[in-house]
Amino acid sequence: MDATFWALVGLLIFIGIIAYAKVPGMISGALDKRADQIRNELEEAKKLREEAQQLLAEYQRKRKEAESEAESILSAAEREASALREDAKAKTEEYVSRRTAMAEQKIRQAEADAINEVRASAVDLAIVAAEKLIAxxxxxxxSGELFKASLGELKARLN
Incomplete structure (x- = not known):
């Protein structure tokens, strides 16, 4: 008998011992256990993926809400700034017109005062000149007759 025969006999004995020790059952059990573990991990991964998609959708919704809120805040701020700008413009125009009116009034008063002062000076000069001329x-x-005539005219005007 040659070596090939003994190799075949050894192989059959080895396969018999493996079958007796229930190694194929242990291997299939280990493979089944590993398959169950992989299946569970896949299910867990699917659940995690679904949760991640839900979180992503929620965050996107919140981002859109935040963007719309930011836009509304920005538009409200722009409207308020425009209203404040218009109010400030109106108040400035009112202030300028009021100051202009006050300046014009002061100018008119100064003109009236200057005219009255010039008239008073002219009257004083005329009186002094008239006194000198009359004197x-x-x-x-x-002079006595003029005084009496003036006094009579004054009494007539007072009555």
């Missing part, structure tokens, strides 16, 4: 042309008798 040089009128004697004491004429």
């Amino acid at each position: 040089s042309k009128v004697d004491s008798k004429a």
Whole structure:
């Protein structure tokens, strides 16, 4: 008998011992256990993926809400800024017109004061000139008559 025969006999004895020790059952049990473990991991991965998709959808919804809220806040701020700008413009125009009116009133008052002062000075000068002229042309008798005539005219006006 040659070596090939003994190799075949050894192989059959080895396969018999493996079958007697229930190694194929242990291998199939280990493979089944590993398959169950992989199946569970796949199910867990599917659940995690679904949860991640739900979280992603929720975060996207929240982001859209935040963007719309930011847009509404921005538009409200722009409207408020525009209203404040218009209000400030109106108040500035009112202030300028009021200050202009006050300046014009002061100018008119200054003109009236200057005219009154010039008139008063002219009257004073006219009185002084008239006194000098009358003093040089009128004697004491004429002066007394003029005084009496003026006094009579004053009494007539007062009554």
